[in-house]
Amino acid sequence: MTIIETPFVGTDLGITGVSEVPTATTKQKPKDYTSDQEVRWCPGCGDYVILATVRGFLADLGLRRENMMFVSGIGCSSRFPYYLESYGLHSIHGRAPAIATGLAVTRPDLSVWVVTGDGDALSIGGNHLIHALRRNVNMTILLFNNRIYxxxxxxxxPTSEEGKVTKSTPMGSVDHPFNTLSVALGAEASFAARAMDSDRAGLTEVLLAAARHRGTSFVEILQDCPIFNDGSFDQLRRDNAADHLIPLRHGEPIIFGADNEFAVVQSGFGLEIVSTRTVRESDIMVHDAHADGPEYAYALSRLSDQDLGHVPTGIFRSVRRPTYDDAIRAQSESAAERAPLGDDSLQRLLSGPETWTVD
Structure with missing residues (x-):
């Protein structure tokens, strides 16, 4: 089967990833998504901001809370389902995408979300993550990245920088870290984006686009851990943050810096950052989130480096292609039409010619 990827630019919920999910009959508020559970994260944790942002975003999305399912693995981020007044499942380490796949296949009336962390998703859960992405299951994956357990x-x-001194690496880590967006795009994610916990407007914009996307939406959220990795993203929050953050907006030239003094241009098979004073305006890359293949978005992801010198944020890629769950349901319907099951189907299976007796 030939898969043709096409740009997905719609904003009407009737043609999006939540098209089959019932909507609420009354206007919702963030408090409607606030459970009675005590929120138990460390003071100053970036998860608080993400939780508040998600509650507000879900209210704007307008779906029935009974048809929303949040699946998490193990880690601080995985407490998320307890704090939302919707259905949720606190699963096992790294397996949230696998459980979410089953839900997405069997319940097209659900809006399925995975909440995970860099340790949960990219270590023991790495295999499940990449296969959910390549299959393009209709779910939204939020990966909280604080670069620490x-x-x-x-x-x-798996995202800690080389030389990181921790309890398990007292002489400094010798591991090379994952670039999370590169991993997602290498698995040909049909939607990949990055946002920061402190940027509520940017995070809300990305979340809305992710929910409206039909297929696997992958969103990395850079998030601070004030206890074990405090200040890991401070370079992206200070007064000169504009020199480090590269905002991506579809259809606009990729220019950044406090005075727009930097730009992204093509360099061989990749991209590089140059001074706007040294290039013509026509040479500056115009961001295309709907490019057919993942190569361009992958090149964007490689602009990030370990010391956070330059970090693109926003939507890297958003294309439309067939989803795994739609294909599975179509196969099941086709099989049922070929061989309808009768009331005695279970008995026929148990006593049919494919059984045998062991003496």
């Missing part, structure tokens, strides 16, 4: 008290994670 927080719940288990400060070991280095």
């Amino acid at each position: 927080g719940l288990t008290k400060g070991q280095y994670s």
